[in-house]
Amino acid sequence: MKLKGLFMLAIFAFTLVLPRPAAAAQILVNGQELNAVTVIEKGTTLVPLRAIFQSLGATVDWDNETRTVTAVKGDIILKLQVGSQTAYRNGQPLNLLVPGKVIQGSTMVPLRFVSEALDAKVNWDSSGIITITSPSQSFDGKVNIVPVKRVVNSDPLYEAILAGLEEVKDSAVFDLDNKYQYDVKKVEDISKQVLEDHPDLSYINFVEVKIKTGPVTRAEIKYDYSFPTEKVKEMIKAVEAKSREIINEVIKPSMSDLEKEKALHDYVVLNTAFDYINYKNNTIPKESYSAYGVLIKGVGVCQGYASAMHKLLNMAGVEAKFITGTGKVENRSEPHGWNLVKINGQWYHLDTTWDDPAPDRPGKVSYKYFNLTDSEMRKDHSWE
Structure with missing residues (x-):
């Protein structure tokens, strides 16, 4: 029998994603998001030099008379004159695909130039996220971990x-x-x-x-x-630490968003057992409804699965939401929760709970509910 998890109380979840300007791209420098605008010119992506170089630890000066930028980091001295297609690193020429230029007060340079100038590692994945890491962080085999954003509300x-x-x-x-x-x-x-x-x-x-x-x-x-406040604080910290550990274990910097999603999906399924006995007996403990139950205890129901996946995906730089609705179990509907995941600019449904057999079958992973479209998901799920 296929089981679909339950919800506790009236706690639901999904994450609002604030829209970006049309010319903007998400830029992560050493794991921290940089609020900056990119420009496409002749097929080349231009990024703001000062903001990125300073985030990489370089000092940046501007000579208004000669319209020249000088950046210094360690033993590297870089000079770039706006309008020129040649920059100089320690006196040696570096050719730019297109000349540096000032746009809305910012000196913009080709993305590739960042790598050549400061030995940084640059990657632009299929979802449009640009990741830049300094040399000291480029070869540790770990992915950039993105702090989960808090939704801002004016109320x-x-x-x-x-x-x-x-x-x-x-x-x-x-x-x-x-x-x-x-x-x-x-x-x-x-x-x-x-x-x-x-x-x-x-x-x-x-x-x-x-x-x-x-x-x-x-x-x-x-x-x-649901627990004493000191225990809640400990649970939040434990989930944060475990999430980082999991990401560093299963995610590689070269992975696409789809590959990251699959790796995290597989980890959760293989390392979590659906709380089957308590589900059947209607005695589900509160921990099973949380990311703590799934990631720390290794046991959970749908709210715990989806909360854990929401945190892991977003920390790995994959846009995800938590969605609530109902799922059909033996011709009856139950409250249920799962995720929406953004892959290559499109939103898909991901139900990790239903991809984990119940009772638990160690080593077994299903992909029946991995990245379904709305029409596919509506066969046995419903939501507003």
């Missing part, structure tokens, strides 16, 4: 609830202008959205928010955690 209540979860607070209080109106439904929706956007913080039963009016509107927030 002060959203931000207050999120900050409390990140710091594992028992409670929080903040004041609002009385012009900002809340009702019970809006408070519930905001609390749910915070948990949907940040599944790795879902060690919580519920968030209670009380609104008090007066000279100012005051929101009092109380967090009801």
